[in-house]
Amino acid sequence: MSVLHWAREEVDLDYTLGCGQVFRWYKEDGKWKGLIDNREVHLKRSGETIEVSGEVGMDDLRSCFRMDDDLGSIYDSIKKDERMRELVEKYEGLRLVRQDPWGCSVSFILATCANIPRIRRMIETLCVEFGDLLPGGRYTFPSPQDIVDDGKRLKECGLGFRADRVLEFSQRVCDGEVDFELLREMGYRECVRTLKRHNGIGDKVADCIALFSLDHLEAFPVDVRIKNALHSEYGVESYREAREFGRDYFGRYAGYAQQLIYLSQGSGIQRKPVIDQD
DNA sequence: AACCAGGTCTCGA
DNA sequence: TCGAGACCTGGT
Numbered sequence: 125m126s127v128l129h130w131a132r133e134e135v136d137l138d139y140t141l142g143c144g145q146v147f148r149w150y151k152e153d154g155k156w157k158g159l160i161d162n163r164e165v166h167l168k169r170s171g172e173t174i175e176v177s178g179e180v181g182m183d184d185l186r187s188c189f190r191m192d193d194d195l196g197s198i199y200d201s202i203k204k205d206e207r208m209r210e211l212v213e214k215y216e217g218l219r220l221v222r223q224d225p226w227g228c229s230v231s232f233i234l235a236t237c238a239n240i241p242r243i244r245r246m247i248e249t250l251c252v253e254f255g256d257l258l259p260g261g262r263y264t265f266p267s268p269q270d271i272v273d274d275g276k277r278l279k280e281c282g283l284g285f286r287a288d289r290v291l292e293f294s295q296r297v298c299d300g301e302v303d304f305e306l307l308r309e310m311g312y313r314e315c316v317r318t319l320k321r322h323n324g325i326g327d328k329v330a331d332c333i334a335l336f337s338l339d340h341l342e343a344f345p346v347d348v349r350i351k352n353a354l355h356s357e358y359g360v361e362s363y364r365e366a367r368e369f370g371r372d373y374f375g376r377y378a379g380y381a382q383q384l385i386y387l388s389q390g391s392g393i394q395r396k397p398v399i400d401q402d
Numbered sequence: 403a404a405c406c407a408g409g410t411c412t413c414g415a
Numbered sequence: 416t417c418g419a420g421a422c423c424t425g426g427t
Binding site: 239241242282 | 416417421422423424425426427
Binding site: 144232235236237238239240242243285289323324325326327328329332345346347348349350363386 | 410
């Protein structure tokens with residue numbers, strides 16, 4: 125077990141892991157349990173430190189929690205009004221997480237038109253069916269090849285109309301048609317335009333992938349809740365308007381603002397999903 | 403028992 | 416560009 129000297133105002137695990145940006149983490153017995161780089165990790169806040177158990181390197185942890193982001197200056201830059209000042213104060217320690225682009229893409233393709241418990245369940249099913257069992261009982265996130273190898277079974281996983289989209293995307297990744305590192309290097313707009321060429325990836329999902337896994341922090345994913353929040357706070361009328369408003373108004377770190385607003389609209393810590401295996 | 407869910411795609415005005 | 420409908424299921 126190792127110890128991270130990450131103060132509370134630097135990292136709040138409940139806000140960061142419970143705000144809906146990640147789907148495979150859950151809190152149990154006061155510990156946050158999840159996976160980083162397909163290895164199980166447990167994190168427990170203890171005063172001004174975090175206790176870590178699991179085989180993860182310091183670099184992976186720092187990268188996952190985006191510890192190179194200067195939270196103070198980012199928060200300052202998005203405190204555009206009283207409302208945002210309140211949110212920054214209330215949710216101090218909320219950080220964006222850097223996810224693996226492949227897993228993030230699949231997760232948000234699955235997130236279409238489903239509620240959080242169901243999204244978590246679909247992802248967990250995918251991992252149980254196509255991933256590898258780890259010591260400790262959890263499963264790795266499957267590789268694209270794992271999925272392509274048994275495309276028929278994917279349709280029996282309760283994913284609904286999302287199954288075809290995931291299979292098609294997996295196939296394209298296998299074929300080398302998706303270059304995540306290139307997507308990371310290119311500008312935000314081109315990244316989103318490129319992602320949207322795939323079936324099942326529209327504005328919202330592309331923004332999520334760009335923001336949560338490809339370091340495009342100006343991405344401002346707009347779903348129903350964000351649209352409604354922006355309507356009541358800023359008088360924004362449509363999805364398109366909300367998306368553009370978000371980026372223009374909040375600027376380079378609009379994604380952080382989005383996550384604060386999303387958290388303020390509900391969600392909260394989720395329980396461990398139960399997958400019945402046969 | 404309905405209703406609705408971190409949307410996307412297609413089509414017609 | 417914009418609105419309407421279809422789309423698979425399963426939470427609540």
